[in-house]
Amino acid sequence: MSLFRLRRRVAAVGAVALAAVGLALGGPAFADTVPAEFGTDWHDPVTAAPPVDTPHTKSCTVTVAQAQFKDFTPYTGTYAPPNGCGEPGRWAKVVLRMDGSVAGRQYDRLGYLDIGGVQVFRTSTPEPSPQGIDWHVEKDVTEYAKTFSSPQSVDMLIGNVVNDTYTGVLDVKVTLTFYAPEDGRRGSAVPDQVIPLSDGDSVTTGAKLTTPRNSERILAEVYATGSGGGCEEFWYTAVSSSASYSCKGGDDGPYREVRVSIDGRVAGIASPFPNVWTGGWSPYLWSVIPAPRAFDVQPLTFDLTPFAGELNDGKAHTVDVTVVGVPAGQTGWSAPTNILVWQDAHRAVVSGAVTSYRSGDPAVGNTYQDGALRSLVTDGSDRLEVSGYVDTSHGRVTTTVDRRLTTGITHRWTPDENTDELDGRWTDDQKVTVNGRVDRTDRTYTLDGRATVDADNRLRVVMSLGDHARGGHGVRIDDTYNGDATFTLGVAREDRHAVATTSERYRLRGHGTCYDHSLATEQGALTKDVRRC
Numbered sequence: 001m002s003l004f005r006l007r008r009r010v011a012a013v014g015a016v017a018l019a020a021v022g023l024a025l026g027g028p029a030f031a032d033t034v035p036a037e038f039g040t041d042w043h044d045p046v047t048a049a050p051p052v053d054t055p056h057t058k059s060c061t062v063t064v065a066q067a068q069f070k071d072f073t074p075y076t077g078t079y080a081p082p083n084g085c086g087e088p089g090r091w092a093k094v095v096l097r098m099d100g101s102v103a104g105r106q107y108d109r110l111g112y113l114d115i116g117g118v119q120v121f122r123t124s125t126p127e128p129s130p131q132g133i134d135w136h137v138e139k140d141v142t143e144y145a146k147t148f149s150s151p152q153s154v155d156m157l158i159g160n161v162v163n164d165t166y167t168g169v170l171d172v173k174v175t176l177t178f179y180a181p182e183d184g185r186r187g188s189a190v191p192d193q194v195i196p197l198s199d200g201d202s203v204t205t206g207a208k209l210t211t212p213r214n215s216e217r218i219l220a221e222v223y224a225t226g227s228g229g230g231c232e233e234f235w236y237t238a239v240s241s242s243a244s245y246s247c248k249g250g251d252d253g254p255y256r257e258v259r260v261s262i263d264g265r266v267a268g269i270a271s272p273f274p275n276v277w278t279g280g281w282s283p284y285l286w287s288v289i290p291a292p293r294a295f296d297v298q299p300l301t302f303d304l305t306p307f308a309g310e311l312n313d314g315k316a317h318t319v320d321v322t323v324v325g326v327p328a329g330q331t332g333w334s335a336p337t338n339i340l341v342w343q344d345a346h347r348a349v350v351s352g353a354v355t356s357y358r359s360g361d362p363a364v365g366n367t368y369q370d371g372a373l374r375s376l377v378t379d380g381s382d383r384l385e386v387s388g389y390v391d392t393s394h395g396r397v398t399t400t401v402d403r404r405l406t407t408g409i410t411h412r413w414t415p416d417e418n419t420d421e422l423d424g425r426w427t428d429d430q431k432v433t434v435n436g437r438v439d440r441t442d443r444t445y446t447l448d449g450r451a452t453v454d455a456d457n458r459l460r461v462v463m464s465l466g467d468h469a470r471g472g473h474g475v476r477i478d479d480t481y482n483g484d485a486t487f488t489l490g491v492a493r494e495d496r497h498a499v500a501t502t503s504e505r506y507r508l509r510g511h512g513t514c515y516d517h518s519l520a521t522e523q524g525a526l527t528k529d530v531r532r533c
């Protein structure tokens with residue numbers, strides 16, 4: 001059966017116990033013995049990713065939200081910057097931390113935190129064990145320092161449903177910790193303004209943007225997620241209109257691309273990350289180690305600097321964020337958007353223009369074969385290249401953005417969908433040239449999964465996920481997850497006889513840095529925790 005139908009079937013007999021996420025503080029403890037199958041409790045959540053690096057300077061911590069989410073009522077409050085940790089807005093580092101706990105039975109839920117209308121954090125939650133779990137997430141939010149420099153409104157929501165069946169209440173607390181600059185140094189070079197175009201779970205459509213007239217660098221960041229429990233949660237499995245499968249994706253099949261447009265002209269393109277939440281594929285896969293990015297949803301970033309000269313005319317410009325490939329009228333995506341602006345401190349008006357522009361429609365091909373094992377092979381690509389200049393107080397600055405995307409998906413399934421497998425690979429390569437200086441960031445995402453249901457109604461899922469990046473100074477990031485989980489469908493949780501092995505390895509190298517951390521689990525017990533650097 002399709003992943004969408006399978007998710008509903010598992011939920012119908014009660015949510016499976018899952019761990020949460022976050023960076024574990026302190027050394028994780030190993031189990032004395034590995035259980036033969038999952039019980040009612042297991043190891044607290046861990047991830048192999050590195051903690052946020054912080055300076056050894058004075059710090060101040062402010063609580064920005066504390067709530068128990070039982071329904072879809074948002075938490076609202078106020079925030080004020082701390083005293084005694086440096087000039088507001090000039091901190092060396094700002095770190096967000098969310099601590100949470102939940103017990104009983106509950107779905108995975110998506111949530112967000114807006115401060116001053118700016119979305120600073122997007123997350124999803126664990127599906128709890130009967131005995132309950134605690135989790136935490138950390139995120140470097142220094143780029144929002146300008147927003148944090150003055151009192152602001154706070155709006156947070158993790159929409160939830162609590163009743164006799166789904167009993168888990170989400171108890172969370174969010175803090176910001178501010179680190180003072182080192183003696184004799186100024187704070188981080190953060191944007192001078194952060195302009196929210198949309199908030200919460202909204203999609204940015206027809207938003208009006210008026211930038212400061214002295215803007216010299218402009219970025220957009222979009223927290224794009226396919227979610228809501230429908231087919232777009234598993235958008236990479238959607239099929240073209242000619243194929244026979246539970247989730248239809250229109251003529252483009254599973255091809256998805258996030259686009260930012262200014263006044264109707266495409267200004268930025270990006271490949272979305274194939275997020276897997278804790279209820280996805282098989283919930284036992286995520287019992288201790290979460291999927292990459294599941295609990296710290298990273299925004300897609302678009303460099304709009306070539307358009308700065310046009311945006312600096314003092315007029316309101318229309319910004320739209322769209323997801324290419326979603327069938328007309330179909331919902332399932334959220335795309336709240338922020339605009340980050342760096343200003344020329346010595347010039348009131350910065351003029352400029354777009355000097356070259358090349359864009360087209362994505363090239364997408366789908367090849368479908370029917371039979372005892374159906375298949376859909378999808379290949380897609382797109383490219384955007386644009387150049388522009390601004391005349392600043394320190395001279396003319398010319399920026400060229402060249403971004404190239406590819407999608408390659410092979411999806412195979414049986415007519416009854418009891419066998420369903422997918423191999424997916426996405427690339428997102430960007431080259432930004434500023435007055436001849438080149439900055440490259442090449443990203444590759446991989447998702448390979450196989451789900452089978454046997455004659456005894458045992459679901460087995462074998463899954464691997466990869467999040468890879470290459471940047472300047474030889475920096476390389478490789479975050480790889482592997483899992484193999486089996487349990488019985490259609491029975492009470494205690495009768496599922498669930499087993500799972502999972503592992504993650506996170507490697508960060510280059511620019512004088514070496515980080516290499518591996519974790520492994522069996523039936524919710526931590527069996528490996530190795531650091532090689």
